[in-house]
Amino acid sequence: MGRAFVYVILGGGVAAGYAAHEFVKRGVSQGELCIVSEELVAPYERPALSKGYLLPEAAARLPSFHCCVGANEEKLTPKWYKEHGIELILGTRVKSADLKRKTLLTATGETISYKFLIVATGARALKLEEFGVNGLDADNVCYLRDLADANKLVDVMKSCGGGNAVVIGGGYIGMECAASLVINKLNVAMVFPEAHCMARLFTPKIASYYEEFYESKGVKFIKGTMLSSFDFNSDGKVTAVNLKDGNKLPADMVVVGIGIRPNTSLFEGQLTMDKGGIKVNGKMQSSNSSVYAVGDVAAFPVKIFGETRRLEHVDSARKSARHAVAAIMEPDKTGEFNYLPFFYSRVFTLSWQFYGDNVGDVVHFGDFMGNSFGGYWINKGHLVGSFLEGGTKEQYEAIAQTTRLKPAIQDSAELEKQGLGFALTLSQKPSSSQPLDSGDSGLLMEKPIYPLHATAGVIMAASIAVFAYWYGWKRKRW
Secondary structure, three states: OEEEOOEEEEOOOHHHHHHHHHHHHOOOOOOOEEEEOOOOOOOEOHHHHHOHHHOOOOOOOOOOOEOOHHHOOOOOOHHHHHHOOOEEEOOOOEEEEEOOOOEEEEOOOOEEEOOEEEEOOOEEEOOHHHHOOOOOOOOOEEOOOOHHHHHHHHHHHHHOOOOEEEEEOOOHHHHHHHHHHHHOOOEEEEEEOOOOOOOOOOOHHHHHHHHHHHHHOOOEEEEOOOEEEEEEOOOOOEEEEEEOOOOEEEOOEEEEOOOEEEOOHHHEOOEOEEOOEEEOOOOOEOOOOOEEEOHHHEEEEEOOOOEEEEOOOHHHHHHHHHHHHHHHHOHHHOOOOOOOOEEEEEEOOEEEEEEEOOOOEEEEEEEOOOOEEEEEEEEOOEEEEEEEEOOOHHHHHHHHHHHHHOOEOOOHHHHHHHOHHHHHHHHOOOOOOOOOOOOOOOOOOOHHHHHHHHHHHHHHHHHHHHHHHHHHHHHHHO
16 A cells, blocks of 8 residues: 655654745645655644743644744645645654655555655654653653643643742753743743753853843752752652752652754665764755755755754754755756854743854853843854844844854954944945945955955056066166
């Protein structure tokens, strides 16, 4: 028993929804495309799960956050897929893939064949058991990766209102879930081994702002230590969290956010891997020309930095999915994926965006006692990353454009003084290919003018040499 399609998307997350939308925009015929997903619902915007879905009032629920509402585009409900002849094969696990035969085998024994395969399998949440801590079966230990996880988290929150919640992990999921738990009137403690929250991105100064804000809302931070074990009651529920520093925290519920691992097992040994994911080229094409990979599972060349990276964020998932479909449908018209890494978060009344790379020295700017501040990352004399809290749409666009330009920075003190104004001024320049007037800011010396200066210098030197020779020869004759 089997079914055949021209295009198959494996995975039912954000990337799958955006890929399907792009296929329709580019004229896919009815019956040519299917999505195979373990989830029971059509693709949806996962960021809603750690934000609006957890609110105590007016909580977000499907179908309100199906793809592609996250990009302010149409909502792809199950009816939309049916109207466009796209088959949703939901609640289905693929147990093996034969890339030579271009087939997928489901857990029920069905074979699905394809001409082109887009791997959008995403990643799974890392479990405590992988670090030697038991607790997987406890009813009040929660993870957050999909809709089923979110439903469990909501149920557990409601069952222990006013109780104690312990969040394990100080990254994205930990920070966003902690905010939601506080809003649901739980007493929240966050535990993580790093020196400050969001250690993979935030500087200590930026982190301290958010930690102080969270503390003002009642969150307690316990840094520099880790979970060692749980205490359980007779019902198998966690009652306390034991830490490696010897402390014990009372717990009515636990939320674990300790990272993710890409779902690549079906393709190991069949595709080239890199950075923990499937290695692809600038068209999101893997080492097998019929297979493309997008989203969390894809390790792709980031042109602006000249290296391969695997990025774990919804923006990358959306845009890489669209690019892969373009490359499949119109290969001759589709260039290399030119992506500027982008991360953001919105919690409480806070909202920040980051573009680029957080390497090198950091120049902070703005009012850290107020509600608008940021930072620039300077590496090898060039601005490579920008962060802004509390910005407007125009301000965020300005730091994004500035980061993409990678301007040379001569004076960090002047950059700090100008702060956000530097990005606002630079972003208004006509074009990144035009020479920038360094006199405007005292900071810039744009690379495109170097060749012009060098050529002019050579011409001038040659002219002077010729004149000197001629002048010396004439003097001898005089």
